[in-house]
Amino acid sequence: MIKMQELRKDFTVRVKAGRLRREKRTVAAVDGVSLTVEPGEMVGYIGPNGAGKSTTLKMLTGVLAPTSGEVSVFGLTPVPQRTRLALRIGVVFGQRSQLWWDLPLHESFRLLRHIYRVPPAEHEARLRRCRELLDLDGFLDTPVRQLSLGQRMRGEITAALLHGPKVLFLDEPTIGLDVVSKQAVRSFLAELGASGDMTLVLTTHDLADIERLCDRLVVIDHGRVVHDGTIEALHARYGSRRSLVVDLDEPLPPGFALPGASMGAVEADGHRVTFALDGSSAGAAVAGLVAVASVRDLSVVEPDIEDVVARLYQAG
């Protein structure tokens, strides 16, 4: 479906060197990315600002020509075959509107029907589905410039789907949205992905998008792929573990050890202890604890993906 082979994009930037002189310098925005995406996959792309996420997406959609390497979507090479590819993919840019600013939302949909030459019956059916699932009916007649960001984003996603693409690229679709709008967008995309024949590639800064939507996570930094796999695989690789935090009536006896767990921070004069679970289940660890100490309170803390990713960025 999507293939990238040693994909690379260089930009020349001019840097001030002295009062008038400016030097040209080449910067690799995408630096040798090789990835394959199968039909039906939901892939989440994350990385710090300037990591090359958007540039990669733009090469996949035919907006930018790669400096070197190969890219194909549906077997088409995006740059020379841009218009043919456009009929088969949907693209949402979180930060650029594709809608007609001064026209009511439904007019944008009508114009897109012309642009993509969608037969009226198909157009109607797809629009009806989006109207139900994204709750568009309240603002179909409102000019786009008067929509809230959340409403507009729902409009943008609908606009990208009306020609029935089998691949949807989303560049930061939840950026700037409030919690409710984020939920609406996520559950719609989840439903879209669950149908099985839609391939989804999205970039985001919000890891909750990925946890909710994507079975595959690609972390990109400085133009290179630093992780490609499931979220669990990322945790396993970076040794992030669940932890058990216990509040005790009395400090633990010296030399105490729990099998399958290692003692971490000891706080409040020994009244609060954190154990990292490596191997032991939370249940077994709790049982081992209550056998020797009186436990007042406890909580199991899931590993924080934000921490893992932050560590990944810093390592890069």
Place this chain on the structure above:
Amino acid sequence: MGDLRIYAALAGGKWRSMLSYRASFAAEMLSNLGATVLDVTTVFVLFRATATVGGFTLAEAILMTGLTALGFVLADMTVGNIDDLKRYVRTGLLDTMLIRPLPVLPQLVFTDLPLRKLLRVAFGAAVYTLALAANHIHWTPARVLLAVLTPLGAALFFGAIFVLTASFAFWWVESGEIGNGFTYGGRDFTSYPITVYSNWFRDLFAYALGFGFVAYQPALALLGRTDPLGLPAWAGFVSPLVALPAVAIATLVWRTGIRRYRSTGS
């Protein structure tokens, strides 16, 4: 033909967008007309001081002015807003055009059709028609054809210059007003008999850049006058063809430019 329907729909979208700002649309339409009227009035003012300019009478000069005005406003009303490419490139908004199954140039042109310039086209056509009537032209089939083709050739020529100069934005994002020197400067140049200009300036604009074939040469052919600058009579009849190399060059530069487009951060 299917494509024409799409572009008609895009133009319709633009029309309805305009109507959402009725008052400013009307005001712009009138102020636009005012600008063209002033350009033509300048020629009349000039002839109040002297009976002939560069060896041509008022009626003859107005024929050149009318040809230029009609050709220019036709180009301006279709591709005039391509100047806005600067904004699309600077903000990265061009991305949204590149993901659609249509070529970018007609998409930009029809999405942004400057319909407020409609009145100017009517005015340009009126000036041209009156100038044709005022000049006792000895009509032959060749001259009728030339009278029809010349404004179209001029429109293509100016259109090519609009596209060409707008394409600079692909190389220099802050191309600013460089382009206007050629578009508006060129229009002002061809509004008068080129015999009024000094040698090197005339050679550059009239022959090297081709502006002498937009209005001056075809006007000579319509009037049946020999060129005081020495080109043969048939030169006037083939003048509209000057649009073809102009369009070819503009297309080439545009295509090269699009490939250089680098978008903006996310």
